[in-house]
Amino acid sequence: MNVIAIADLSQFLNDLLGETGDEEQARLVIETVQGGMEAYLGRPVTIRQFTDQLRVTDADRLTFKNTPVVSVASIDIDGMALTAEQYILRKYGVDWPVAVFRPVGNLTGNPPIVTVSYTAGIDGPNEAGIRLVMLTASARLFRRLKDGILSVSSLSTDGGYSATIMTDLLSIDERGTIARYRRWRAG
Numbered sequence: 001m002n003v004i005a006i007a008d009l010s011q012f013l014n015d016l017l018g019e020t021g022d023e024e025q026a027r028l029v030i031e032t033v034q035g036g037m038e039a040y041l042g043r044p045v046t047i048r049q050f051t052d053q054l055r056v057t058d059a060d061r062l063t064f065k066n067t068p069v070v071s072v073a074s075i076d077i078d079g080m081a082l083t084a085e086q087y088i089l090r091k092y093g094v095d096w097p098v099a100v101f102r103p104v105g106n107l108t109g110n111p112p113i114v115t116v117s118y119t120a121g122i123d124g125p126n127e128a129g130i131r132l133v134m135l136t137a138s139a140r141l142f143r144r145l146k147d148g149i150l151s152v153s154s155l156s157t158d159g160g161y162s163a164t165i166m167t168d169l170l171s172i173d174e175r176g177t178i179a180r181y182r183r184w185r186a187g
Contacts, residue, residue: 003034004134006023006027009029009135009142012138013142026142030138032141032169037169037178040175040182041181042182043066043068045122046125047120048119049117050064050066050120051116061095062094062114066121067091068122069091069094071119073119074115074117076114077112127181129177129178132177133177133178137174
């Protein structure tokens with residue numbers, strides 16, 4: 001799911017779309033901008049399902065790879081399924097009170113492996129700042145594509161962004177608009 005639709009971009013561009021192939025180029029532009037935005041923010045900008053395998057490194061907390069966490073479908077620790085009463089849902093993952101459950105290492109002394117299925121992400125379609133940046137950045141990229149400044153081959157939807165695209169993708173003002181959604185990791 002994308003934050004904006006081709007119709008949103010078309011309306012924003014005053015219906016500039018219309019030539020043969022424009023819709024496919026618009027889709028590529030939207031996916032490229034959304035991928036770049038997610039890379040910049042360090043988190044998904046639409047709510048979707050994830051399944052991760054993690055190692056427990058903190059006795060009372062498990063931080064998920066994708067945030068903010070909306071819901072947890074299941075948590076399995078070394079083959080043992082946890083119930084919802086054994087953890088507290090947080091935006092970053094889950095806490096488990098040590099009195100209720102304390103994950104321990106397996107017989108080899110390694111930290112337990114946790115498989116977690118969950119829903120996470122920013123509700124980008126309903127966040128005005130994210131929608132605005134998606135529209136402005138997509139419109140700018142689409143115009144550059146139509147003007148021959150960029151080529152379709154320079155667009156990437158698989159996470160591999162060229163230096164040219166990344167510097168052109170989000171302006172300083174656009175990055176400032178969405179900076180509050182950025183995931184900061186202690187390092």
